[in-house]
Every structure is written in structure tokens, then in C-alpha cells.
Amino acid sequence: MADDLRLAQEAALAGAAVALRHFAALAELPREVKADGSMVTGADRAVETRIRDVLAAARPEDAVLGEEHGETTGADSRRWILDPIDGTHLFVEGDDRWLVLIALEEQGEISVGVAAVPAQGRIWWAERGGGAWEGEMRDGRILGERRIRVAGAAPADLACSRLGVVPEWGRDRVAALIEAADERAWPVQPALLVARGDLDLAAQTGGQIWDFAATSLIVAEAGGDYRGLDGRTRPGPGASLFSRSAELGDTAMEVLNAH
Template identity: 65%
Template sequence: METDLQLAQRAALVGAAVALKHFAALADLPREVKADGSIVTAADRAVEAAIREVLADARPDDSVLGEEAGESPGAADRRWIIDPIDGTRLFVAGDDRWLVLIGLEERGEIVAGVAAHPAQGSVWWATRGGGAFEGRVVGGRVVADTPIRAGGSATEPAGSRVGIVPEDWGLDLVAPLVAVAPPQPWTIHPALMVARGELDLAVQTGGQIWDFAATSLIVTEAGGSYSGLSGDERPGAGASVYARDPALRKQALELMSGS
């Protein structure tokens, strides 16, 4: 029987394959604007449906929460959390930095997470207590699993390497931070760059639990630190901060809050 991580990887690759077909035909992709102003496309819904089918077949008793289809009932202590296309605005613009995100929550704690950049052929994953890794996708399979580790020498926000996502949302929130540490360009999600040791800090200026479930675990299992603006280390709605260590994250939160 495949492990939960293996299942999450397989489901992410199935979703990625569906997404890439739509990504290759963007001119014909129907899209609309949700009530919150975000974009949704037929690709988002198709990817989520494909992932849900994989999960339901392998773990029929588990509950599933997805950005597009909401929550389906199941076991109270096991919930799969899906963001079928994280960064739909990037997707429809033909930008290859969008992701497929899948996390598994057990008794309120994220225990497995997979983050794939399908258009780049790369994938990241982690399990609670098992470390964090990155690999490549070749022939529909994950290969070359390489351990990753947060790192760097920054001990305070000033002068640290910072990534902001989205790059043009929530600028008032991050203004105090970017005043002392100009944001760096990013080719993969900034949280993953923190996990890799390529950034010291990353701020995602808004989102829901499906935006953070996988990446929060990957960063913490890589030795980094994660929380919402309140300091809560469980992923949830709002903005989130990823850092190379807890002390730097707390300093960044204090700076942005003006305390």
C-alpha cells in the first residue's frame, strides 16, 4: 500500500498533467472572476477534480478540502487540503511560476505536503519529522530526491534576502520590511526558496489554508520557521511569514506590525 506521501505525490502529478494540458492552450481557456476578485478557470476546476478522484479512490474515508469545490465530508481526523493551481493569475499570463499544492492534515496538524511547479518540472515535499526534499519530474515520475535545508547568515530583517508573493498585493503590509530589505526576484515560490536557503524571509500577503498547508510544512521540515501574522504556527487564512529561523520570523512580524 502506498504511503500518504506517495499518494500525495501521485495526486499532484496527476493534477499537474491536467494543468499542463490547459497551460499549453491558454488562448482557449475560459476564465472568470470570483466574488473575492481572484481569477478562476476551467483548469482550476479540472485539476482539483482529477486530484480528488485519485484521493477518493485511494483513501475513500478521508475528508477533502479544495479551493474550488469546498469540503467533502469524511474522517474527522484526516483531511486532504488542495490548491489545484496556486497562482492562477500567473497561470493565465503564461508565467511558469504557478504551483499545484496538496497537504494532509491529521488531528489539526499538517503531516505531509507536496508542492509542484509543473511547468518547470520540479517538485518539493515533506513529512512531519521526515525532513524536506526537492526533486524533478521525469516521465511522470519523481526522481532525484535531494534534501533541502533553510540557511543563511541574516540575524535581523535589515539587509536580509526577502521574497514577496504576490508581488503586487498587500504592499502596505510589507512596506516596513521592504524599506530595510528590498525584495528579491523569484523564479520559484519564495517559501521554497526559504526552504532551499536561497532567501532568509518570505511573506505571502494573503491566502487561505490551502495556500499554506504544504509550504508551511516544507519550510519547517527544512529547518525554517512559519506562522501567520498572529504568530500562530498552524496554517490558516490571512498573510503568512516564512523565515530561516524563528527569531528572524518574529523580528519580521514585529517590524510589519510596528511594535
């Protein structure tokens, strides 16, 4: 039986393959608007179905929570959390920055996280206590794995801090932080850039638990800090902040709370 991290990677690779087939035929992809105003496509549903199939074959007793197919009950202490295509708006526009996100929650704590960027052939992962890693996806395999860490120690000075903000809407929630820090463009999801030391801060202006479950662990295992703007320390609904250090996160929160 594959261990949980290997299983999550296998599921991400399988989901990525399905997503890429749809990404290559965007003109034929049906699109809908959900009740919350967000977009969903047949690709989102197909990817989640494929990931669920992989997980169910290996862990039939585990619970699964997915953005598109809801929650299926299972073992009380284990739940897989899925975002089959994170950034559907990017996906349908042909932008290569969308992700496949998979996390495992055990007894309320995220223990495994995988974030794949299939159109770029890149993948990040972490296991609690095992550090954060990245690699390349080629022909259904992960190659060139290397450990990643947040940027080295530096003063908690927002003016010198490199910031990424996602998505494009809801920026008013972090306007004070954007004004105080050095905002940068992001070639991949900003939280992943914090984990690999290319950014110091990442603000995500909204989302649900599936948007943050995998990336929160990857950043933490890279030596960084994750928190909700409402003060929570576990992934959940609302805006979130990723930082290279808790000290910098504290400084950012002070600025946000002052406005």
C-alpha cells in the same frame, strides 16, 4: 496501499499533467471572476477533480477541502487540503511559476505537504519528522530527489536578509519589512526558496489555508519557521511569514508590529 506521502506525490503528478495540457492551450481556456475577486478557470476545476479522484481511490473515507470544489466530509482526524492551481493569474499570463499544492492534515496538524511547479518540472515535498526534499518531474515520475535545508545560522539582521514577497498586490501590509530587508525577485514561490536556502524570508500578503498548508510544513521540515502575521502558528486565512529561523521571524514581526 501507498503511504500518504507517496499518495500525495501521485496526486500532484496527476494534477500537474492535467494542468500542463490546459497551460499549453491558454487561448482556448474560459476564465471567470469569483465572488472574492479572484480568477478561476476550467483548468483549476479540472485539476482539482483529477486530484480528488486519485485521493478518493486510495482513501475514500478521508475528508477533502479544495479551493474550487469546497469541502467533502470524511474521517474526523484526516483532511486533504488542495490548491489545484496556486497563482491562477500567473497561469493565465503564461508565467511558469504557478503551483499545484497538496497537504494532509491529521488531528489539526499538517503531516504531509507537496508543492509542484509543473511548468518548470520541479517538485518539493515534506513529511512531518522526515525532512524537506526537492526533485524533478519527468514523464510522470520524480527523479533526482535531494534533501534541502534553510540557509545556515546568521545574525537576525533584516538588512542582510534576502526577502521574497508574493503576490504583487497587498504589499502595503508588509511595507515596513520590504523597506528593512533586501528584496529579491523569485523564480519560484518564495517560501520554497526559503526552504532550499535561497532566501531568508518570504512574506505572503494574503491567502487561505490551502495557500499555506503544504509550504508551511516544507519550510518547517527544512529547519525554518512559519507563522501568520496575526500570530497563528498553523496555516489559516490571512497574511503569512516564512523565515529561515524563529529568531529572524521574531525580528521581522517586531518591525511589522511597530508600523
